[in-house]
Amino acid sequence: MFMHNKRLQYTVRVSEPNPKLACMLLEQFGGAEGELAAAMRYFTQGLAEEDPGRKDMLLDIATEELSHLEVIGSIIAMLNKGVRAQLTEAQLAETELYQMVGTSSTSVKESVLFGGGPGLIDSAGVPWSANYIDSRGEPTVDLRSNIAAESRAKIVYERLIAVTDDPGIKEALGFLMTREIAHQKSFEKALFAIEDNFPPGKLPGVDPYTDMYVNASQGEGDMQGSWNSGEQWNRVDDLNEVLPADPGGDGTASVQLGPVDTAAMGKMMARLKSDPAKNPVTGADLGAGPGAGKTTNGDMGASSTIHTATRDAEVAAAHQMKERADAE
Numbered sequence: 326m327f328m329h330n331k332r333l334q335y336t337v338r339v340s341e342p343n344p345k346l347a348c349m350l351l352e353q354f355g356g357a358e359g360e361l362a363a364a365m366r367y368f369t370q371g372l373a374e375e376d377p378g379r380k381d382m383l384l385d386i387a388t389e390e391l392s393h394l395e396v397i398g399s400i401i402a403m404l405n406k407g408v409r410a411q412l413t414e415a416q417l418a419e420t421e422l423y424q425m426v427g428t429s430s431t432s433v434k435e436s437v438l439f440g441g442g443p444g445l446i447d448s449a450g451v452p453w454s455a456n457y458i459d460s461r462g463e464p465t466v467d468l469r470s471n472i473a474a475e476s477r478a479k480i481v482y483e484r485l486i487a488v489t490d491d492p493g494i495k496e497a498l499g500f501l502m503t504r505e506i507a508h509q510k511s512f513e514k515a516l517f518a519i520e521d522n523f524p525p526g527k528l529p530g531v532d533p534y535t536d537m538y539v540n541a542s543q544g545e546g547d548m549q550g551s552w553n554s555g556e557q558w559n560r561v562d563d564l565n566e567v568l569p570a571d572p573g574g575d576g577t578a579s580v581q582l583g584p585v586d587t588a589a590m591g592k593m594m595a596r597l598k599s600d601p602a603k604n605p606v607t608g609a610d611l612g613a614g615p616g617a618g619k620t621t622n623g624d625m626g627a628s629s630t631i632h633t634a635t636r637d638a639e640v641a642a643a644h645q646m647k648e649r650a651d652a653e
Contacts, residue, residue, distance in 0.1 A: 334392040335500045338493025339403035346489055347404035348448050354397045356447035358478045362457040364390035370460050370467050379515050386508050393501050398443040400494060465525040468516040475509040539567060
């Protein structure tokens with residue numbers, strides 16, 4: 326059961342309306358890295374979690390993310406108060422309202438559909454989607470995803486802080502940004518509290534591929550470091566050594582077909598067989614003009630001859646018609 330406390334987790338102080346900034350802040354309201362996505366991600370993980378410690382942590386953080394959604398939504402509402410009042414009461418002339426919506430960088434959806442309120446959309450007006458939730462039901466995977474999500478959200482908050490001079494908003498966004506750091510620390514502790522948490526999942530890697538580093542992008546700019554060289558790695562610079570990687574394989578795709586499929590495949594291949602000896606005249610040849618590149622030319626045979634003669638006759642007829650028209 327949820328109980329709503331009417332006090333915000335952090336006080337919202339907005340100096341003046343700023344619809345453009347409100348539109349940007351929608352990224353943290355209904356965007357992919359926003360607070361609603363975080364809350365739903367951790368709630369779904371927590372409800373499915375069997376470990377009591379991780380379950381408690383996930384539900385704690387999920388609930389706090391909802392309070393962060395409330396803070397962001399409140400900031401957006403305060404920044405949009407002028408737009409909301411003008412759209413509702415129509416105090417301005419039609420052209421002035423158009424100008425206000427357009428120059429403020431608010432989307433039509435935000436202004437007209439939501440009346441300047443904090444709709445569940447991102448800054449481009451794209452509706453919030455459950456596709457933002459990337460849980461897999463495996464703690465060693467989901468906790469890593471959560472760590473990355475908190476890292477991405479912190480960077481978004483940093484960029485939002487950089488685009489405003491409003492001290493109250495800066496303070497509130499700084500608080501929310503810092504909570505992303507705290508949550509990341511919790512998720513990392515929970516991950517490393519799981520013994521043998523790498524590689525994720527149950528099955529071990531297959532030797533010798535776990536230690537193989539393939540230098541697949543070669544040329545100027547090649548670098549070596551602990552991520553691709555040293556005792557931990559079997560570095561492969563000659564790609565022929567690992568093509569194919571499976572011992573005894575030839576690097577081709579194959580399948581064992583039954584007699585019915587084999588017969589059908591034979592008929593299909595016979596029907597669709599290409600003749601490499603043919604050089605047919607194509608539509609590209611017949612319609613070729615400047616810039617077409619090389620096409621089938623003088624040795625095309627009868628088809629080309631007929632086409633050329635026809636085209637010459639058409640040109641001659643056109644000249645005759647023009648001469649008659651000029652004479653008249």
